[in-house]
Structures are given as structure tokens and as C-alpha cells.
Amino acid sequence: MLSAQSTDKKVNEVTPELYRRFPHFRDLQHAKVKEIESLIREVNYHKTKAKHLIATSVRVCDVYSGKVPRTHEDLTSLPGVGNKTANVVLSELKITPAFPVDTHVYRVSRRLGLASANTRDKVELELREEFEPQIWRNLHHWLIFHGRRVCKAQRPLCSECDLRKICPSAE
Numbered sequence: 001m002l003s004a005q006s007t008d009k010k011v012n013e014v015t016p017e018l019y020r021r022f023p024h025f026r027d028l029q030h031a032k033v034k035e036i037e038s039l040i041r042e043v044n045y046h047k048t049k050a051k052h053l054i055a056t057s058v059r060v061c062d063v064y065s066g067k068v069p070r071t072h073e074d075l076t077s078l079p080g081v082g083n084k085t086a087n088v089v090l091s092e093l094k095i096t097p098a099f100p101v102d103t104h105v106y107r108v109s110r111r112l113g114l115a116s117a118n119t120r121d122k123v124e125l126e127l128r129e130e131f132e133p134q135i136w137r138n139l140h141h142w143l144i145f146h147g148r149r150v151c152k153a154q155r156p157l158c159s160e161c162d163l164r165k166i167c168p169s170a171e
């Protein structure tokens, strides 16, 4: 939830103190909005996210006995949790295969010709159809890793890329 429209670096800076002060949903549900805003102020859209964090904690405690829900439908019923976040939770907790499409997965899969659609949701559908569910989690991480290190948004390092011989977008 925190990483939407923000960098992992910023998120990783604010989470240690956030988790230290509010280690459980049952703690976070009683937090003051201003307190959370202050803790996560370095993250983009911190005011909206502070409200969502508290509202989500309230719902998790009231409806799901304080445990992270385990279906896509239940996850996306939480304030501030969209398709990608739900897919990350399902995939990383190994509840069910899912294919989260973030900015790196979207960009790199299109450059490599693995997908061609012009929305993240449609790219997700293309990738899910193209690859077996057993590989989704790792492929998602490989595409992110490659996007951060080599196939960068502004200046892809094609001359250093191991995939340049098979990549239709190689410069």
C-alpha cells in the first residue's frame, strides 16, 4: 500500500519506525491519522495512505479476526488495496499463484515482446496466458530485477544486456 506511486527506498526508510510503533493491526486500528501521516510523510500521497492504513486495520480486525485475508476479492475490499497489491500479497505469502504487474514488469515485458497491451491489467492477463502459474512469482521478480538493474525506464543498458540478441527493442 505504501509503495504505490512511491519508491521502495522511501518506503523502506519509514517502515521500521511504523512497525515498531504499530506492530499489529490491532494497534494500528487505534492510531491517530496525524501520527501515521507524520511517520510516513516521506512517502507520496501520505495523507491518503495514512487514512487507508487505519481503515484497513479496522476492517481486518472487525471482519477478518486481525488476519490478512486470503482471497483476491477480500483483499481488494480493503481500503487502499488494489489489484496489484492484492496480487503481491497472494504471491508473496504463497497463497495462490498471482502475477503482480508494476511499472517494471509492465515496461520490460512489453520491450521484450512478452506482452503488447497498453494497460497493466491487460498485460497481466497476457502474461498469465503466456506462462505457467508455477513460474509467475519468479518471473515477476526477474522482470523487476532486470528493469531496475538493466532495462531502465529512461536509458535501457542494451549494450550490457544478456537478452539483447532476442529482444525486439534492443538499441
Ligand code: SF4
Residues within 6 Å of the ligand: 111, 112, 150, 151, 152, 156, 157, 158, 161, 162, 163, 164, 167, 168, 169, 170, 171
Ligand atoms: S535489450 Fe535493451 S530493451 Fe531489450 S531487455 Fe535488454 S535492456 Fe531492455
